[in-house]
Amino acid sequence: SQKIEQNSEALNIQEGKTATLTCNYTNYSPAYLQWYRQDPGRGPVFLLLIRENEKEKRKERLKVTFDTTLKQSLFHITASQPADSATYLCALGMDSSYKLIFGSGTRLLVRP
Amino acid sequence: DTGVSQDPRHKITKRGQNVTFRCDPISEHNRLYWYRQTLGQGPEFLTYFQNEAQLEKSRLLSDRFSAERPKGSFSTLEIQRTEQGDSAMYLCASSFLGNTEAFFGQGTRLTVV
Numbered sequence: 001s002q003k004i005e006q007n008s009e010a011l012n013i014q015e016g017k018t019a020t021l022t023c024n025y026t027n028y029s030p031a032y033l034q035w036y037r038q039d040p041g042r043g044p045v046f047l048l049l050i051r052e053n054e055k056e057k058r059k060e061r062l063k064v065t066f067d068t069t070l071k072q073s074l075f076h077i078t079a080s081q082p083a084d085s086a087t088y089l090c091a092l093g094m095d096s097s098y099k100l101i102f103g104s105g106t107r108l109l110v111r112p
Numbered sequence: 113d114t115g116v117s118q119d120p121r122h123k124i125t126k127r128g129q130n131v132t133f134r135c136d137p138i139s140e141h142n143r144l145y146w147y148r149q150t151l152g153q154g155p156e157f158l159t160y161f162q163n164e165a166q167l168e169k170s171r172l173l174s175d176r177f178s179a180e181r182p183k184g185s186f187s188t189l190e191i192q193r194t195e196q197g198d199s200a201m202y203l204c205a206s207s208f209l210g211n212t213e214a215f216f217g218q219g220t221r222l223t224v225v
Contacts, residue, residue: 004154032212043116043203043216044155089154093212097168098143100214102154 002027004103006090012109019077021106023090026071030092033066033073034100038087047088048075080110114138116217118204124223125194132190133220137206144187145214146179147203148172155203161187162209194224 003026013019023033032051036044050057050066050073057064063076077084087107091100117136125131137144143162147155158177160168163184173179176194181187191198201221205214 008152034213036216041218041221043205043219044214046213046215049213091154098160098162098207098212099145099157099168099170100155100212101157102147104152104154 004028004090004092004101006088006103007106008104010107010109012111013080015080015082015110015112017080019080019084019108019110021075021088021090021108023073023075023103024071025092028071028092028101029094031095032093033064034091034093035062035064035073035075036089036091036102038089038105044089077108080108082110082112084108085110116204116206116215118202118217118220120220121218122221122223124225127196127224128193130190130192131194131222132188133202133204133222135187135189135204135217137186137204138208138215139185140208141206141215142184142209143207144181145205145207146187146189147205147216149201149203149219150199158189191222194222196224198222199224 005024034049035047038044061078065074087105089105091102119134146158149155161181176192179189201219203219205216
């Protein structure tokens, strides 16, 4: 069956450390993968997109990797801040459709 | 504010009633999407419009659900004969043709009692 898995347990880290979140998928062949941030009671906000032919993308303190062999994406936040505390969602996109297929998200807590 | 706007933000309704939600996308965006999100889960795709044409519908969208985008601008999502299982956050998103990045609204939280 098709699955997208993100850590269901919250990730709790100290301010200044690097947060690494994982997104694994099964039985999908995505053309691209996106990461979104979602705060409680609000809609998701787009952060980064990485395509199947790209291995790494960076934007300020954010870095995303995409390994189509391992069927995995890693999302890194360097020099984390308490303001980074939120739920982070990965989403797969296919060539055949414009819909996004979301994982269930991982909650990140950054302690001051 | 020129972001995606949804109305209402919250709706409480009795089981069996009909409800309608509205979404105003970013004005130059051709594509409009509806998603549903329950607690602890990611958004689930419901349907997608390109301009006024509804191009894709999820199997989640039962015959009690209908969506329209009559002039290719705002969209409505109607749920008929609501059930308790319809309780969720209904999210609207829009994107520009040629761009896959989706801009989400704040959502409409539906509670069916």
